[in-house]
Amino acid sequence: MGDPDLLEVLAEEGEKVNKHIDYSFQMSEFQKNQQSKDSIFFRDGIRQIDFVLSYVDDVKKDAELKAERRKEFETNLRKTGLELEIEDKRDSEDGRTYFVKIHAPWEVLVTYAEVLGIKMPIKESDIPRPKHTPISYVLGPVRLPLSVKYPHPEYFTAQFSRHRQELFLIEDQATFFPSSSRNRIVYYILSRCPFGIEDGKKRFGIERLLNSNTYSSAYPLHDGQYWKPSEPPNPTNERYTLHQNWARFSYFYKEQPLDLIKNYYGEKIGIYFVFLGFYTEMLFFAAVVGLACFIYGLLSMEHNTSSTEICDPEIGGQMIMCPLCDQVCDYWRLNSTCLASKFSHLFDNESTVFFAIFMGIWVTLFLEFWKQRQARLEYEWDLVDFEEEQQQLQLRPEFEAMCKHRKLNAVTKEMEPYMPLYTRIPWYFLSGATVTLWMSLVVTSMVAVIVYRLSVFATFASFMESDASLKQVKSFLTPQITTSLTGSCLNFIVILILNFFYEKISAWITKMEIPRTYQEYESSLTLKMFLFQFVNFYSSCFYVAFFKGKFVGYPGKYTYLFNEWRSEECDPGGCLIELTTQLTIIMTGKQIFGNIKEAIYPLALNWWRRRKARTNSEKLYSRWEQDHDLESFGPLGLFYEYLETVTQFGFVTLFVASFPLAPLLALINNIVEIRVDAWKLTTQYRRTVASKAHSIGVWQDILYGMAVLSVATNAFIVAFTSDIIPRLVYYYAYSTNATQPMTGYVNNSLSVFLIADFPNHTAPSEKRDFITCRYRDYRYPPDDENKYFHNMQFWHVLAAKMTFIIVMEHVVFLVKFLLAWMIPDVPKDVVERIKREKLMTIKILHDFELNKLKENLGINSNEFAKHVMIEENKAQLAKSTL
Structure with missing residues (x-):
């Protein structure tokens, strides 16, 4: 039996049991002093408002058709047993909006609770809650009061049945079903209620009416004001409790009232905050280790032999380096990068290898413990026998509207809307082409930024490395660092611009694919958005980590981009500091911009909406009008929250070997993020329809994929971007000083080039007295028969790098598999x-x-x-x- 047919059967039964009078047409005209503005009841003060529909008379387009649809829809809602009360536009604050208040009586609730398989309590549980461990008392300040943490006792539950009502713990019919279950039931009816027959097809569902602007909004009510508790006869204001114990920034160190969040917003939103909180807790351990590695780099900075030699006027000050660009750039002294080399040591030291291996193990522990947390959550929230939420599996109105064919469902043996594959293929091609085009646009923009860096590099170099650098002036702002900073800022701005447009386009092309269900729509959008975000946010980091400075060539035979711009070189201390700079700017900028946007955007919209709405101050600004003027969270609100968190997870794992402070920055951001999200949900958004979910869905697979990739990226960063492997090779194979093995490393890592061998079009325009200059590479000197070819040390270093990658990947993957095997998915x-x-x-x-x-x-x-x-x-x- 299909959904519309099921609704008709239940509607017939609803008509039999629902012998009520429509109060909306028999009560006297609404008076301001008859009802509190915070009331969540009908005018009689008894029947609770479970849902609200709003609409505005549209005299411009299809006014009669919309009015007819509304009349038919509301008539059918009454037939199902729902009770409606309509507020005339004359009583509304703006003088133009009608409100349809909906109440689900007991018989409707018990009927649909059985249809939806809602579990209700049958006996208080005799299984004690987990006991506090000794360390829990140390964490006392972060604990919430038990009345907030566990607002209700634990019960044994069973799927509700009308014929077994005596079995369930029904003390009061008005409060037996929580408000989240009530609004879920009403939304289920709204999404399946017919409103007429058009083009020979039965049309149904509130979503289609919202899409056609027949109704302007549909939403459940908040319990009351977030800044004050409810007054009788209103029930307990859980919104106020959530705001006091969850949404206040002064509670940033407190745990979250997860059960209360689940009870108020539903399991789907609840599990997001469980995941975000668990991820933040795990970040604490990574942040502590990362901070320790940073402190080690800070303490050992002054004793680092490499930076000491670079800064020494008698060593680095005597090394004349080859020009960094053709003609306009001059020679420069190595000690001009003294401060940059010291700063580089903060992130490129012996602890880098340890931290890369640690994060490979940390990410495994995080994902394995999350499986356990998720399993525990399924038990605590009664989701063990959960089946996919029916509203996710229901057909999208857009799909039904576009379908011209019907097909027999082999399971239900009923005719269902069907769209042949050949009608979708053109849209799939368009979708694939659009995604490819935009990803190419991202790569093109990255190349444009590289061209910018190459173009302005000569300007920076000629300005900063003229005669002043030959006079041994030490500066942190080397041409490489200066170009990297400006290029990273420009790249971040481009990323935000492309991201803004792609969000709109990806939603459009996903609709054009005409997904069958809401679940298919969300999965398709997730794939597109993640692929784009991955390329958009990480491509510049991949370039700096794995390509920049790797294919430069050598003086006299440099490689050129588009035969015009010379390839970028790394700082003498390596490219790791530039990767750190790039990562810091993009990650920090994204997090700050995201939090400001999340806080300011709904606040500004709500202020403007209230300002426009409140034109008749003598009218009662009712509970439903106040919620109507709030921003809608939308069906994809949670999708963007997950996308933001997963993108941050990529920064923390994929490139963390270059920036040990990334987990600390992520930790600080997430502490703020939890409170920002809580604040906007409780104060700035309408209440969402409660829906179930037993996991984070496809995002978990994405996290696993990024975890595996992170092992490879960090191994390659340590091997090819960091300078640690060349140092180790020198330490064990080429050092000649037994007491101070790293002495002479800087000189050993720089090759010699004969200035006379410079081609005319690349040599500096100003002549110097130097005979040779130095450059970063392992090549034979000009007086050797293998002039400028790679020497044996180059091959030793390359072999050591490849060996390190293989060993690190195998060790980390072995530990990952052992941990995954040892830690059970369900405790x-x-x-x-x-x-x-x-x-x-x-x-x-x-x-x-x-x-x-x-x-x-x-x-x-x-x-x-x-x-x-x-x-x-x-x-x-x-x-x-x-």
């Missing part, structure tokens, strides 16, 4: 709790059925004993399966 205590709950649920149901059977059979003991034996056998069989 043992959770397995036992699940078994215990299933057993108790079966026993409770068994006892209930036996008692009911005894009542039906009366005093016939023999017959009753016979049935008892049958039921006990069934229970025993069920117990044995556990």
Whole structure:
């Protein structure tokens, strides 16, 4: 039976049980002093508002058609048993908006609770909550009060059944179903309620009416104001509790009231905050280790032999380096990069290797422990037997509108809308071409930034490395660093611009693909957005890490980009400091921009909307009008939150060997992010429709993919971008000083070039008295028969780099697989709790059925004993399966 048919059957039953009077047409005209502006009830003060629809008379386009649709839709809603109350536009604050308030009576709730398989409590659980460990008392200041952390007792639950109502703990019908379940049930009815027949097809669903602007909005109400508790007769204001204990920035160090979040917003939003909180907790350990590595670099900076030799006027000050660009650049002294070399040591030292290996293991522990946290959450939130949310699997109105064919569903044996593959193929090609085009645009923009860096490099070099550098002036702002800073800032601006346009285009082309369900739509959009974000945010970091300075050539035979610009060289201390600069600017800039945008954007929109709406101050600014003037979170609001977190995860893992402080920056950002998200959800957005989810979905697969890739990227960064491997090779194979093995490393790492060998078009325009200059490479000197060819040390270093990559990847992957094997996906205590709950649920149901059977059979003991034996056998069989 399809959804519309099911709705008709339930509507017939609803008409039988719902013998109410439509109060919206019989009560007197609304008066301001009859109701509090914070009331969440109908005018009678008894029936709670579960959902609100709003619309504005549109006299410009299809006004009569829309009015007819609304009339038919609201008539059908009443037939299902829902109660409606309409607020005239004359009573609204702006004088033009109608509000349709919806209440679901008891019979509707119990009917659809059974249809949706909602689990409700049957007995208070006898399984104790996890006990605090000794370390928990140390964490006392971060704990929330138990009444906030656990707002309700734990219960054994079972799927609700109308015919077993006596089984459930129903103390008050008005409060038995929480508001999140009530709005979920009403939305289920709204999404399947028909509003007419057009073009021979039955049209149904609130989403289609919203898309056609028949209704302007549909939303459940918040419990009350976020800045004050509710007053009777309103129920407990969970929104106020959430704001006080979760959304305040002064509570940044406190744990989150996860159960309360789940109860108010539903499991799907709840699990996002569980994930964000768990990820932030795990970042704490990575941040501590990363900070320790940074402190080690800071303490050892003054004792670093390489930077000491570079800064020494008698060593680095006597080394004349080859020009950094053709003709306009002059020779320069190595000690002019003294401060830059010291700063480079902060991130390029012996701890770099340790931290790269540590992060490879950390990411495995994070993902494995997240599996356990997710399994524990499934038990605590009653999601063990969860089936995919039906509203995610329902057909999208756009899909049904575009379908001209119907096909028999092999499972349901019913005719369903069907779109042949050949009608979708053109859109798939368009989608693929668009994604490819935009990813190419990202690469093109990156090349443009590289061209900018090459173009302005000569300007910086000629300005900063003229005669002043030959006079041994020491400066942190070398041409490489200066160009890298300006190029990174420009690249970040380009990234934000491209990201803004691509978000709009990706949503458009995903709609053009005409996905069948909301789940297919979200999966398709996720793939497009992640691919683009990956290329957009990480491409410049990949360039600096793996390409810059690797194919430069040597003086007299440099490589050129487009035969015009000479390839970029790395600083004498290596390219790692430039990768660190690039990563810091993009990561920090994105996080700051994202938090400001998330806070300012809804705040400004809501202020402007309220300013326009409040034109009649003498009117009652009611609860539904206040929520109407808030920003809508939207079906993709959570998608962008996940995308932001996963993008940050990439910065923390893929390039962390170059920047040990990345986890610390991510930790600080996430502490702020949690409170910003909490603040905007509780104060700036309408309440979302509660929906279920038992995991973070496709994002978990993306995290696993990035975790595997991060092992390779960090191994290559240490090997080819860092200077650690060449130092180790020199230390063990080429050093001649037994007491100070690293003495002479700088001189050893620089090759000699004869100035006379410069081609005319590349030699500096100003003549100097120098005979030779130095450049970073391992090549034979000009007086050798293998002049300027790579020497043996180059091959030794290359072999050491490849060996390090192979060894590090195998060690980290081996540890990853061992940890994944040793750490169970579901903790043992959770397995036992699940078994215990299933057993108790079966026993409770068994006892209930036996008692009911005894009542039906009366005093016939023999017959009753016979049935008892049958039921006990069934229970025993069920117990044995556990």
